[in-house]
Amino acid sequence: AFSGFDGARLSRSRSSPTCTSARLPGPTGARPKTPIPSGSCPTFLDAEKPDFVVYLGDLVTANNVPIANASSYWGQATSPARQRGIPWASVFGNHDDMPFEWPIEWFSGPGIPEVRCPDETNSSCSGKFGFKGTQRLVLMKNEVEQNAPLSRSKFGPKELWPSISNYVLQLSSPDDPKSPVLFMYFLDSGGGSYPEVISSAQAKWFERKSREINPESKVPEIIFWHIPSKAYKEVAPWFGIRKPCVGSINKESVAAQEAEFGIMDMLAKRPSVKAIFVVGHNHGLDWCCPYEKLWLCYARHTGYGGYGNWARGARMVEAIGEQDFSLKSWIRMEDGKVHSEVVLSS
Numbered sequence: 001a002f003s004g005f006d007g008a009r010l011s012r013s014r015s016s017p018t019c020t021s022a023r024l025p026g027p028t029g030a031r032p033k034t035p036i037p038s039g040s041c042p043t044f045l046d047a048e049k050p051d052f053v054v055y056l057g058d059l060v061t062a063n064n065v066p067i068a069n070a071s072s073y074w075g076q077a078t079s080p081a082r083q084r085g086i087p088w089a090s091v092f093g094n095h096d097d098m099p100f101e102w103p104i105e106w107f108s109g110p111g112i113p114e115v116r117c118p119d120e121t122n123s124s125c126s127g128k129f130g131f132k133g134t135q136r137l138v139l140m141k142n143e144v145e146q147n148a149p150l151s152r153s154k155f156g157p158k159e160l161w162p163s164i165s166n167y168v169l170q171l172s173s174p175d176d177p178k179s180p181v182l183f184m185y186f187l188d189s190g191g192g193s194y195p196e197v198i199s200s201a202q203a204k205w206f207e208r209k210s211r212e213i214n215p216e217s218k219v220p221e222i223i224f225w226h227i228p229s230k231a232y233k234e235v236a237p238w239f240g241i242r243k244p245c246v247g248s249i250n251k252e253s254v255a256a257q258e259a260e261f262g263i264m265d266m267l268a269k270r271p272s273v274k275a276i277f278v279v280g281h282n283h284g285l286d287w288c289c290p291y292e293k294l295w296l297c298y299a300r301h302t303g304y305g306g307y308g309n310w311a312r313g314a315r316m317v318e319a320i321g322e323q324d325f326s327l328k329s330w331i332r333m334e335d336g337k338v339h340s341e342v343v344l345s346s
Contacts, residue, residue: 041080041302044314044332053081056278057093057189057226060139061305063101070134071142077303078143082150089152089184090143091165093226093281094191095306097136136164136193156188160201163188168209173322180219182319182327183210189227189257189278196227200261207266217272220325220345222317228278230256231264232296235289246342247287247298248331249310255282268292274327274345277315283308286315286331288342295344300331311335317344 045053059077060070074096081088106112143151156166171182185206190196214221232254241247267273268291275288275295283306288297300313313333320326330341 041314043334043336044302044316045080045084045086047336048314048316048332050086050316053086053088054184054186054224054277055081055088055090056224056299057091058095058281058306059090059093060134061095061098063095063098065134066100068134069138069142071139071146074139074143075146078147078151082147085150087150087152089167089169089186089224090140091186091224091226092136092139092188092192094189094196096139097134097192099193136162136188140164153186157205160188160199160205162194163190163199163202166202166205168213170213171319179322180214181322181325183214183219183221183272185210185221185223187223187225187263189225191227196258198225198229198257198261198263203261203263203266206263210270210272214272217270219272220274220319220327221270221272222274222327223267223276225276225278227257227281228254228296228298229264229276230260231268231291232256232278235291235296236285237287237289241287245287245289246340247285248340249284249286251284251308251310252282254285268294275317275329277317284310286313286340288329288340288344295342297329297344300333 055078060073065073078088078090137155140153140155143153144155152169153165154167156164160166165186165188167186169184169186170180171184173179173181187198187202187206189198210217210221233256235245236254237245237247237250239250241250267276271293273294275297277297277299282298283301285298286300288295290296297315299315301308301310302312302314304312311333313331316330316332318328320328325345326343327345328341328343330338332338
């Protein structure tokens with residue numbers, strides 16, 4: 001079970017699976033009356049019964065949400081974990097705080113539709129029009145305050161704003177909550193209200209924080225963010241997916257961050273970093289490929305929001321053991337099939 005010291009503990013079985021969810025159910029049609037599908041996330045949670053869930057951004061397609069506060073939609077996206085009592089953490093994607101994009105059909109005969117919220121009792125929505133998007137700070141504040149203690153998400157240091165979801169969680173031994181087994185870092189890769197980038201300030205924060213809590217790099221570390229770095233372009237498979245890469249779909253080109261300011265060099269040189277996991281920012285990719293001495297992985301398009309009609313799935317990540325630590329990953333599909341298993345560290 002997960003509890004206690006700054007995040008979570010390794011379960012008594014010494015195996016702690018984490019479900020990474022990419023582009024969850026959200027309002028994808030221009031009209032707010034459009035029904036929002038319940039999505040496939042509950043399927044994965046019930047089949048895998050993970051100890052932890054990571055929501056990897058784009059929980060809300062904010063450019064399709066003409067309301068002043070989209071927290072109701074954000075809460076709906078995280079509800080499968082909340083309803084099952086599973087703790088989770090989230091990072092922001094490029095769509096979460098985008099300004100509203102006016103659909104051309106609103107200027108035709110029917111006109112602007114009535115605003116409807118996913119939860120009509122939620123005062124944060126209350127049927128009010130808004131077109132500037134909901135600030136990252138507001139979305140994170142509502143998640144943290146309304147979902148304690150299940151939400152382990154954090155604001156991150158103020159000196160990194162407008163980047164918000166920058167923090168680290170510690171996975172601890174079940175016998176000693178102060179004994180780290182794994183560090184999980186979460187970084188805001190921007191987009192939406194500001195450029196798609198991990199800044200030099202964020203890279204320096206990671207360097208300081210990792211030296212502070214893991215000075216000898218003895219404890220394994222994994223990294224989560226939304227928009228892939230340019231390194232993903234370097235390792236991307238051509239056409240089909242062949243070894244040493246592992247995966248099942250490679251249907252589009254990598255859409256990388258706008259610039260690089262040192263984070264990849266820093267991660268590649270740090271021996272304790274085992275893997276980086278990004279969302280299905282590219283919905284048509286689900287591979288893991290080696291880069292330097294670590295792995296670069298995509299999650300799988302999990303929900304019914306966004307573009308593409310590829311089969312939905314979720315990337316699972318399993319941390320096993322303490323003295324003989326290993327990190328394994330696979331993809332669980334909505335239809336129950338499991339594929340693309342890979343050992344990321346042993």
